[in-house]
Amino acid sequence: MYGHSAAGQGQGHATAYVRMVPWDERPGDEETAPELVRQATDAFKQIKEAKVYAVNRSSIPSLGETGGFSFKLQDRSGHGYEALYEAREALIKAAGKSDALEDVRPSGDDEAPRLRVRIDRIKARALGLSIEEVNATLTMAFGSAYANDFTRGGRVLQVLLQADAPFRMQPQDVLALKVLDQQGEAVPFGAFPRSNGVPGLPSCSATTAIPP
Structure with missing residues (x-):
């Protein structure tokens, strides 16, 4: 689906849905949905021209697209976009070091x-x-x-x-x-x-x- 993703809308966004084979055809632990998401994420990290994420849909229909939580970072002091961008990158870097969090990523478009x-x-x-x-x-x-x-x-x-x-x-x-x-x-x-x-x-x- 071109033009739309969980991170926003625009010409540089797209979403693809993958239909998995039945459970009885993938009995191994390396073929579970979370493990396949992890493998796909590792492969997508090799792509330098775009940011591609693999996510597992919410277990309950209509309850979020990817599970987890959303966090809004606000520039209440009016420091501007560059300061807000640096704070966002620092926050994501710190989240990546936490054992309690996984696959924390920003939403929206980066500079182009x-x-x-x-x-x-x-x-x-x-x-x-x-x-x-x-x-x-x-x-x-x-x-x-x-x-x-x-x-x-x-x-x-x-x-x-x-x-x-x-x-x-x-x-x-x-x-x-x-x-x-x-x-x-x-x-x-x-x-x-x-x-x-x-x-x-x-x-x-x-x-x-x-x-x-």
């Missing part, structure tokens, strides 16, 4: 590379471009844009426009875009923006509802 694009509005207008057209070009290329509907097999499906994956993977792909000006001519995107890479969170949930 982001591209910040600053549009020179004055220069864009001087080139005969509208800011709406510039934003629409970015949205269509790196997000998606709704075009229309069509029917197939008795179902109404949407047509969404988006640049193919090889053409939206690198920062220079932004500068390769072209925007139509008021005369209908293509203007290279690199003629008016500035871009730079910055680290950051893909998404961040915040709340001011802190109980006393």
Whole structure:
């Protein structure tokens, strides 16, 4: 299931469910569900490009997804994200040394590379471009844009426009875009923006509802 996991939602999240064979076909102690979870966890630790966790579903349906408990770490003094991140990592490291805890992990997204694009509005207008057209070009290329509907097999499906994956993977792909000006001519995107890479969170949930 793409786009969703116990840690959050987004393009970098996914969940997979594994159907196990009946108990009488795996009689050994090394084939129990907890042991298979442990073996899978050890294997997943070798993956450097992603964080993958193996969990055993709750014994009681609808009572949690993975069992255990949830802990919320709050920045009540307003030290900022970096201080909160360091405190989280220190807490997880300390939990890993405890014999009473196992497989303690954070929820949510870690930092990931982001591209910040600053549009020179004055220069864009001087080139005969509208800011709406510039934003629409970015949205269509790196997000998606709704075009229309069509029917197939008795179902109404949407047509969404988006640049193919090889053409939206690198920062220079932004500068390769072209925007139509008021005369209908293509203007290279690199003629008016500035871009730079910055680290950051893909998404961040915040709340001011802190109980006393």
